[in-house]
Amino acid sequence: xxxxxxxxxxxxxxxxxxxxxxxxxxxxxxxxxxxxxxxxxxxxxxxxxxxxxxxxxxxxxxxxxxxxxxxxxxxxxxxxxxxxxxxxxxxxxxxxxxxxxxxxxxxxxxxxxxxxxxxxxxxxxxxxxxxxxxxxxxxxxxxxxxxxxxxxxxxxxxxxxxxxxxxxxxxxxxxxxxxxxxxxxxxxxxxxxxxxxxxxxxxxxxxxxxxxxxxxxxxxxxxxxxxxxxxxxxxxxxxxxxxxxxxxxxxxxxxxxxxxxxxxxxxxxxxxxxxxxxxxxxxxxxxxxxxxxxxxxxxxxxxxxxxxxxxxxxxxxxxxxxxxxxxxxxxxxxxxxxxxxxxxxxxxxxxxxxxxxxxxxxxxxxxxxxxxxxxxxxxxxxxxxxxxxxxxxxxxxxxxxxxxxxxxxxxxxxxxxxxxxxxxxxxxxxxxxxxxxxxxxxxxxxxxxxxxxxxxxxxxxxxxxxxxxxxxxxxxxxxxxxxxxxxxxxxxxxxxxxxxxxxxx
Numbered sequence: 001x002x003x004x005x006x007x008x009x010x011x012x013x014x015x016x017x018x019x020x021x022x023x024x025x026x027x028x029x030x031x032x033x034x035x036x037x038x039x040x041x042x043x044x045x046x047x048x049x050x051x052x053x054x055x056x057x058x059x060x061x062x063x064x065x066x067x068x069x070x071x072x073x074x075x076x077x078x079x080x081x082x083x084x085x086x087x088x089x090x091x092x093x094x095x096x097x098x099x100x101x102x103x104x105x106x107x108x109x110x111x112x113x114x115x116x117x118x119x120x121x122x123x124x125x126x127x128x129x130x131x132x133x134x135x136x137x138x139x140x141x142x143x144x145x146x147x148x149x150x151x152x153x154x155x156x157x158x159x160x161x162x163x164x165x166x167x168x169x170x171x172x173x174x175x176x177x178x179x180x181x182x183x184x185x186x187x188x189x190x191x192x193x194x195x196x197x198x199x200x201x202x203x204x205x206x207x208x209x210x211x212x213x214x215x216x217x218x219x220x221x222x223x224x225x226x227x228x229x230x231x232x233x234x235x236x237x238x239x240x241x242x243x244x245x246x247x248x249x250x251x252x253x254x255x256x257x258x259x260x261x262x263x264x265x266x267x268x269x270x271x272x273x274x275x276x277x278x279x280x281x282x283x284x285x286x287x288x289x290x291x292x293x294x295x296x297x298x299x300x301x302x303x304x305x306x307x308x309x310x311x312x313x314x315x316x317x318x319x320x321x322x323x324x325x326x327x328x329x330x331x332x333x334x335x336x337x338x339x340x341x342x343x344x345x346x347x348x349x350x351x352x353x354x355x356x357x358x359x360x361x362x363x364x365x366x367x368x369x370x371x372x373x374x375x376x377x378x379x380x381x382x383x384x385x386x387x388x389x390x391x392x393x394x395x396x397x398x399x400x401x402x403x404x405x406x407x408x409x410x411x412x413x414x415x416x417x418x419x420x421x422x423x424x425x426x427x428x429x430x431x432x433x434x435x436x437x438x439x440x441x442x443x444x445x446x447x448x449x450x451x452x453x454x455x456x457x458x459x460x461x462x463x464x465x466x467x468x469x470x471x472x473x474x475x476x477x478x479x480x481x482x483x484x485x486x487x488x489x490x491x492x493x494x495x496x497x498x499x500x501x502x503x504x505x
Contacts, residue, residue, distance in 0.1 A: 009049025058354020080353030090315025131184030172240025355408025372420030441467030
């Protein structure tokens, strides 16, 4: 089956690419529009079928954009490394330092100790730990760290209460970890790759638009994360709570014992924690936040040129500090070393770059505007209905494809659509980005889903049945929150098309 998929993707992608390149004329007189679509379709098919690694497919624009006269090779290459990439690299280095000194495990176990050991509290503790860590550490790494802790607790529960009594509840715990990793990831710009893709693609498509800073994203997305987290916790508890009340809490001291096994809070853990908290505070307070009539000035305004600072600057500052601050001992070790830093997922960096290059090609060739013109009829629908359709499309597309690749393919199209129907682009692009992380039905949808499925304690039916309900709830929550709250956070006037988007048009 894998062999068939490989050849279908390889040959099918090439055929579609050649057919569009030489037999399609989307905009007579502007062949680069058709060429850009051809490259985009080739990348989409190869991303979906993974005939070559995702990162390799992401390099296609470096070759084909200059060949077809879409973009200068120097400009294409420049899109692969920018301040958003440095934001990702710096944030990931801090996350790796937390993992190196086991700070992430200490945080997780401390939260579990605080929440308690009743059925609802254990579920809350695991979900809260996973969600919080996923705001700062990759969803995959967080889930990989939480699942062994969870399985040890499940084994303990089975010893005390019996496998039959715990079987259904253990499914809820595993699903809770997987789902909360995705939910926590949407809260910050660095929490999950689609968020960073959005920040850069929005800037590429609308260079005169106000910056989407770490703080402004957090103010918008964190409440959605909290609301959806609460809904998912209540849902999973009601569906999977144990039927009987013989819950022997006194015998469940496992969290405290595991925390005790970590030993005393070390100098290295304290130092990394200080750097981590400082990074979060600097991100949140860098730029001026405008909430309606309320203005909160950022620290960058203390400098002569506040616009020179960005979130990538802060991330690299913190990561540099980790390479400078010494660890205790005589081996001259620092809090971070390059052997650990080499674990940065450079394939994701290239995937980002490919999406940024594709977005630049969409804009430079005029393909995004062409798509917007073709979808002009959508302007007759109510904007809230359009938002809900976009959320549905993104949510179910990412059940089968890479959420980052899907986001990077569709955001430039949505940008063109918004310009065509003269609606603020944020109304379409924000919910699409969030929905790219809200896929809960299938193991292949997200790495956290795949990791918990790999425990062998879940059936696809368990995940699909409950995931479908949560997918639909996510569509409703994201759509309504964008419409009623997002418009206030970002100062979106439904009746006025912003000047920065008119200029881009």
